[in-house]
Amino acid sequence: MIPTGFEYERATSVADAVARLRASNGAAKLIAGGHSLVPLMKLRLSEPGRLIDIARIPELCGIRQVGDAIEIGAATVHHDVATSPLIATRCPMLAEAAAEIGDPQVRNRGTLGGSLAHADPSADYPAVILVLNATIHIVGPGGERVVQAATFFKDLLTVDLDPQEVIVSVRFKPVVSAGYAKLHQRASHYAIVGVAGVLDIQGGVVRSACVAVTGASTHAMRLSNVEHALAGQPLNDESIHKAASIAGAGVAVVNADVHASEEYRRAMIPVFTKRALEKARARSSA
Amino acid sequence: MATTHVLPKLVGQRIKRREDPRLIQGRGTYVDDVKIVGMQHIAFKRSDIAHGRIRRLDVSVAKALEGVEAVFTGAQLAELIRPMPIGTPFPSPTHRAIAVDVVRYVGEAVAVVVARDRYVARDAVDAIVVEYEPLPAVVDLERAMTGQPAVIHADFPNNIALPQIASGTGVDASGKADDTKIDQAFAAADVVISQRMVNQRLVPNAMEPRGVVAHYEPGKGSLTMWSSTQNPHILRSMVAGMLGLGESQVRAIAPEVGGGFGAKINIYAEEYVAAAVSKALGLPVKWIEERTEAFVATTHGRDILGYVDLAATKDGKVLGLKLRLIADIGAYNMLLTAAIPTLTMLMANATYDIPAIRATLVEVFTNKTPTDAYRGAGRPEATYFVERAMDMLAAELRIDPAEVRRRNFIPSDKFPYATQMGAVYDSGDYEKALDVALAAAGWEALKAERDAARKQGRLVGLGLSMYVEVCGVGPSASLPTGGWEHAQVTVERDGRITAATGASPHGQGNETTFAQMLADQFGVPLEHVTILHGDTAVVKQGIGTFGSRSQAVGGTALVMAGARVKAKMAKFAGPLLEAHEADLVFENGIISVKGLPTSGKSFKDVASYAYVPVPLPEGLEPGLSEEAFFEPKNNTYPFGCHISMVEVDRQTGEPRLLKLVAVDDAGTLINPLIVEGQIHGGLAQGIGQALIEEAVYDEQGQLLTGSFMDYAMPRATDFPRFELQAMVTPTPVNPLGAKGVGEAGTLGSTPCLVAATVDALREFGVKHIDMSLRPEKLWRIIQGGRA
């Protein structure tokens, strides 16, 4: 639990952070909440020579409405997302997911950007970001670029992000009729299985659905078979049950560990898909 | 004449803990807060395999690092200190503080580094190269007993650390067993319940990990040690012995100790090594355990397999009990390791009047972290095995679990009660505890609530458990260290009271409870009493804190010493007040003649007089400082009844505790608030064991739940509001009537929660489920499988 020695500095702006990253020639790493990075450093699985703290850069913090979209700064902590009145009314699923992350200490420090950059296979946000079709705004030495959530998560702990780049914000169109449901790992409270579901409903019929799972596999992913099964169906117990029952059927690799076997995890995907969809449905009629 | 200000009696009051403000505000001084000029930091290279022969150990790179003072291998250390001693009279293999040729569990030290700071020390540890010839890891307990897949210690064939011992009905003092009675009991039975049960291995996880500072001063030839320990006096004796120093040359200090739960009773390799290294180098050294080390290098708890057979009539009257225990003690014997499972045998009688009991015990080595005491230490295991069997009997006979127990209780008029297991229960009223709990919980209404929930398809169950434990440990005959406790009480010149106690609290609040007793005894305010502990230079003698003994044994020693000072003070006050000393009362800061409250002298003035006694009363020495040793004649036996309601999620198998009622009888209560705190803590750990805590090893002997990311600790949000009720049956064993309460919560809660969960899953035909009650395990039962 003793990291290798490192230097620490604090960046004052995004541009400053990018410049510092570049100047370090790969020796530096960004630190935001430190709740994924510091544990790795203590185990010496990550040994950066320098840390560049971006947690207090004003432009990285905060939740704003931008036209009909919501923008969340990358350094916004989970607690702020969980308790934001704007998120609670316009996109309650996101508040729900943020409120279920870890414990109060984690939520008071951990950030949205850090969670996405680290992309733990059991992290909660990725599933939610996927079903919101959010865009991830990134600044690097070559300027700004925008990545679709659908192409951001690539593999185990791997995302479309260069070590020289900084995630600046996440943007999405908020949606009320959406829900997140999670089976907690009982030690860390990460998701053994977490499912996010968004329903676009008109006249009691599902126009389209977006469903994604986290915790089950190497990274969060959409459950397109469930989405297809719901599209065009009247929204009722039966359609939800039917669609949820095939959740995870197409997921090739399912994790197994001391907390949950592959069989159990597979069985939990439909259970939590159903719960997420039921929440979405309840919110749609509220 | 002093003005009278009426002081309330404090014993029995809910006084807030005086130690908390400093602890909550970060003003406590823990071992890691101790800093000495020139202090070096030590770190251990530890085995990352469970079993293997060290083929090569290369410390040259580590030694050459800048800032590294020294590196010692096991062989070098072996020249400085003797093999590790144990505190039990059982056979034990040679155990070196640092492994010399073979490593026997993940986490065993193979070298120690001394360096300028913790970073350099850790860099040096990483630079040490060890090559092992891997040996097969012995992980499965029952396979280990056949010598498979390896024998861990050459002198202990089949990995048997302790060949079978027996106790109970028909077993004589030499251990010879006559089976007549137990066989008759089983022959006469209408029903026999048989079940294999595992009381799983736990990691104690004190909030403060272990730590030690050792400072050998070559000029004085003396050693001072700060250690996060439960028993500084034992530490002093053992370190002195290991280093070849006299006890008078070693001072051991347990500063603020952030929990121990029994795991800080043992005297550890790191303590001996720190002392030896400090002496060898002539430098102060510090070692602070890392959390990842704490998971493997601090002793574990529990891990006893029990084969339980219970014989009964069709009316539910128990005729006989057989308990075959097999303890997985890990790789070595530590201080009390071998003795802990014997407490499981001792308490096999539980709260019941059982005519014939036979308990046997075998202890087995495996390639895991050694076990030792953990909150409850052997008694929760006994409670668990017997209570689970009682529940299975109730289910088999379709009798209410409360009723089956009622039919078997030791009647309240049979105390003191000599059990089949050799214990003498001091006092008790078990049926009353049951009745109080049933009333507090609303047992019948709860049953109706459960049945209504079931009609809605919910999986809800109820559990009930009795317990009796052994506390206030204990007569010297039962402990190799001696079983007394020591205290010294001094009334200072200014009338303030300084009391030194050999009980060495590690978070229980004795600074408050002890001060309450002395404040009452002398009729002075609580703030005028200072409790000193945890320093062998300040507290002349002591045993320490374990076995829920601090209040019952340490507290008694304190009031005995207090009474001696008071008697002497009365001899000084008598002539001043022109009264007989027997007629004096100590109240409200005044010593006065009985019936004449306005006649008195202030406590302070009498104290001052005792130190400048002009004239010195005939036959008196100056000063007010007395000591006492209290040797209890017996242990104490607190008891109680716990009731819980659990709901299991039909889809996921997740259990949720809906209700917990605990009735605990710890004898006389000095401070009910602190007692409740102790029960809450014990419940949290018992519920933790039942639901989520588990040290899981894989086949290679790697601890899979070796960090807080994987080892689940209970949190406040996992619990409903505990509903507690106190019952008071004083013990005749000590004048306070106090029995002890530190461990009680861990006893009743585990069987109670398992019972409730089994009850919740009754429709699936399940009779018993081993802990922890992992969701997947319960889900499989719901899916039609078995646990």
Ligand SMILES: Cc1cc2nc3c(=O)[nH]c(=O)nc-3n(C[C@H](O)[C@H](O)[C@H](O)COP(=O)(O)OP(=O)(O)OC[C@H]3O[C@@H](n4cnc5c(N)ncnc54)[C@H](O)[C@@H]3O)c2cc1C
């Ligand atoms: C006990 C515990 C329990 C937890 N439980 C959960 C849980 O239930 N659910 C869950 O989802 N998570 C959980 N987490 C993880 C937590 O949410 C982390 O906070 C989060 O994953 C990382 O955010 P951070 O700000 O702490 O990132 P850091 O640890 O500071 O950084 C993580 C990585 O991201 C990089 N990084 C950080 N910010 C940026 C940025 N803006 N641009 C580019 N790269 C960046 C860093 O360089 C580093 O590589 C838990 C963590 C702990 C310690």
